[in-house]
Amino acid sequence: MSPIPKTAPFAEEEIDLLNRVVGTASPVQRAWLAGFLAGLDASGATVMPHPATPARPAEPLTIVYASESGNSEKLAGDLAKTARKNGLRPTVIDMADLELSALASAKRLVVIAATWGEGEPPARAMRAYNELMSGGAPRLEGVEFGVLALGDTAYAEFCAIGRTIDERLAALGGKRVVDRVDCDLDFAEPAARWIGDAVKVLTPPNAGGRVIEVDFGAKPAALPSTDVVEAEIIEHVDLNSSRSDKETIHLALSFEGGAPAYEPGDSLDLYAENDPAYVDELLKIAGLAGDEKLRADFIKSRDVTTLSLKTVETYAASTGHQYVKALLADGQAKEWIAGRQLIDLIATFPIALDAEKLRALTRPLAPRAYSIASSRRDVGDEAHLLISAVRYDSHGRARKGVASNYVAERLKRGQHVRVKLKPNGHFALPAPDKDIIMVGPGTGVAPFRAFVQERRATKAPGRSWLFFGDRTFTHDFLYQLDWQDALKDGALTRMDVAFSRDTPEKVYVQHKLWQRRTDLIQWLDGGAYFYVCGDAKAMAKDVRAALVRAYADVKALSPEAAEQAVATLEREKRYLQDTY
Numbered sequence: 001m002s003p004i005p006k007t008a009p010f011a012e013e014e015i016d017l018l019n020r021v022v023g024t025a026s027p028v029q030r031a032w033l034a035g036f037l038a039g040l041d042a043s044g045a046t047v048m049p050h051p052a053t054p055a056r057p058a059e060p061l062t063i064v065y066a067s068e069s070g071n072s073e074k075l076a077g078d079l080a081k082t083a084r085k086n087g088l089r090p091t092v093i094d095m096a097d098l099e100l101s102a103l104a105s106a107k108r109l110v111v112i113a114a115t116w117g118e119g120e121p122p123a124r125a126m127r128a129y130n131e132l133m134s135g136g137a138p139r140l141e142g143v144e145f146g147v148l149a150l151g152d153t154a155y156a157e158f159c160a161i162g163r164t165i166d167e168r169l170a171a172l173g174g175k176r177v178v179d180r181v182d183c184d185l186d187f188a189e190p191a192a193r194w195i196g197d198a199v200k201v202l203t204p205p206n207a208g209g210r211v212i213e214v215d216f217g218a219k220p221a222a223l224p225s226t227d228v229v230e231a232e233i234i235e236h237v238d239l240n241s242s243r244s245d246k247e248t249i250h251l252a253l254s255f256e257g258g259a260p261a262y263e264p265g266d267s268l269d270l271y272a273e274n275d276p277a278y279v280d281e282l283l284k285i286a287g288l289a290g291d292e293k294l295r296a297d298f299i300k301s302r303d304v305t306t307l308s309l310k311t312v313e314t315y316a317a318s319t320g321h322q323y324v325k326a327l328l329a330d331g332q333a334k335e336w337i338a339g340r341q342l343i344d345l346i347a348t349f350p351i352a353l354d355a356e357k358l359r360a361l362t363r364p365l366a367p368r369a370y371s372i373a374s375s376r377r378d379v380g381d382e383a384h385l386l387i388s389a390v391r392y393d394s395h396g397r398a399r400k401g402v403a404s405n406y407v408a409e410r411l412k413r414g415q416h417v418r419v420k421l422k423p424n425g426h427f428a429l430p431a432p433d434k435d436i437i438m439v440g441p442g443t444g445v446a447p448f449r450a451f452v453q454e455r456r457a458t459k460a461p462g463r464s465w466l467f468f469g470d471r472t473f474t475h476d477f478l479y480q481l482d483w484q485d486a487l488k489d490g491a492l493t494r495m496d497v498a499f500s501r502d503t504p505e506k507v508y509v510q511h512k513l514w515q516r517r518t519d520l521i522q523w524l525d526g527g528a529y530f531y532v533c534g535d536a537k538a539m540a541k542d543v544r545a546a547l548v549r550a551y552a553d554v555k556a557l558s559p560e561a562a563e564q565a566v567a568t569l570e571r572e573k574r575y576l577q578d579t580y
């Protein structure tokens, strides 16, 4: 859509030129431009007229991103900026909104895709992804393309979605002009390099034309800061009872100089440290127990637990270990890795190692995301998190999640922790008068505490309905008192709970949705928004399936029509997920 109408007081070619810049600019860029021009007028400065050089029509570039937590989306924006500076005319499309005809009509196409779940597309990209993989996908002859894949080597299906899309675009007749790069969690550098190369290759020799340079370096005031900041822990409370087999910490953080400008639905990235006991054991097994420098580095900044195929390959190459080589050659390494960590590799296949070789087996320690469980309008300069300690046994060893146990076992009130705001505009509250249905079992309930606080603070007239579940009512009812208060004061209209271990037959949130299906569909027909947060592996899929069944039953629809009803909610962005 062109934002500058033909009626604007400019010549037609000037309107075209303006639309080429403003039409593809993000809201932030448009806001910057508006402010800049207003400032120019206010200062009385005049722009010197200069002889016009005929502008060549800029060549189009279609950029599609499939993103869940915003990394691919951010890179798509970076790519658009670079492309625009190179004289291209980028159009950025969230795969959630992609119509496949846009691919067929693209001359040049870049896809930046993250992989989620166990080798799945980001939730909101699922529909377009399935269409692309289906027999109905359009032919792409004449489309030049490149794919950048984002992922995490810790997952067996590393960058699977980027890889599959890359193969699919070629199979549909597209011409791969930039080779795919698969990025791990520390993607910043390889992604920036890939973007630079891709723009070079995709820019036709005649593209230069008249390039309008806009300096996007200065951060617009409208964007919240996503710098790493220090926070003080002012509350550290286990919300499970001492008789629960879970430990879920309510962590209240206080920020000197103001909390990051977060909104309900956003998360914080938390920078954790490794368990010194684990690091000591690892160094002992590797024969490097006395190396204090390596120990400090490992505790603070290296991922010393993840075991990936890449780690095993590096180990085989750097040590020449016969059995590890055989494991790889037999194609058994992927299976062997499952449920194991770096410490298992070295304990099972010991060999003389020096500090450098051991360090080369690790990658930088990545922060972990936690949904913010508070609203600034209620808690001021605080941010609350709800963190469940991950503990399990595998292959005869007790395992502990790095960040969650750093919080649960080693952080105390009065200490400090480093965090960074991770905005998520795709999981935000709707207009205050809209009804919301929130499905958040376990720690999935965290953002809904923020939603409810926000709706109370803003006196939102829309109704709010929460579905919560956990193991037992007595020991695992997270934020029970908050919900009771909210029901009393009206911030929460309705609440349904499912405690799976209180009854002989396990009851989960999806069962509660089914029980309440008549009211549920009535709310949705009235325009309610449906939010799901928490476990991606089973819960999110079961909840969606329950909603499809609810539509089929309440409205007497065929399974296909009921599926369409939920797909329509997704397209309308009234079915929103933040699952992990």
Ligand SMILES: Cc1cc2nc3c(=O)[nH]c(=O)nc-3n(C[C@H](O)[C@H](O)[C@H](O)COP(=O)(O)OP(=O)(O)OC[C@H]3O[C@@H](n4cnc5c(N)ncnc54)[C@H](O)[C@@H]3O)c2cc1C
Residues within 6 Å of the ligand: 069, 267, 305, 339, 368, 369, 370, 371, 372, 386, 387, 388, 389, 390, 391, 392, 394, 400, 401, 402, 403, 404, 405, 443, 444, 446, 578, 579, 580
């Ligand atoms: C947007 C977003 C929001 C999130 N919000 C929250 C939140 O509000 N609260 C919260 O608690 N978490 C939340 N998480 C999850 C959180 O980021 C971490 O993934 C979680 O705390 C585990 O991190 P960790 O460092 O403790 O574990 P890690 O050291 O990362 O270990 C986790 C890994 O251990 C393995 N593992 C775990 N359990 C088992 C098992 N039973 N058997 C075998 N292997 C296993 C898996 O490989 C898993 O990936 C969120 C995640 C995202 C992406």
Ligand SMILES: Cc1cc2nc3c(=O)[nH]c(=O)nc-3n(C[C@H](O)[C@H](O)[C@H](O)COP(=O)(O)O)c2cc1C
Residues within 6 Å of the ligand: 066, 067, 068, 069, 070, 071, 072, 073, 114, 115, 116, 117, 118, 119, 120, 122, 150, 151, 152, 153, 155, 156, 157, 158, 159, 160, 185, 536, 579, 580
């Ligand atoms: C719950 C979860 C599941 C993931 N599953 C995979 C996976 O199967 N394969 C992979 O390569 N990366 C996986 N990742 C890593 C993401 O792809 C990676 O964090 C990426 O940078 C996210 O990009 P986005 O912010 O654009 O969604 C997973 C991450 C999370 C949190």
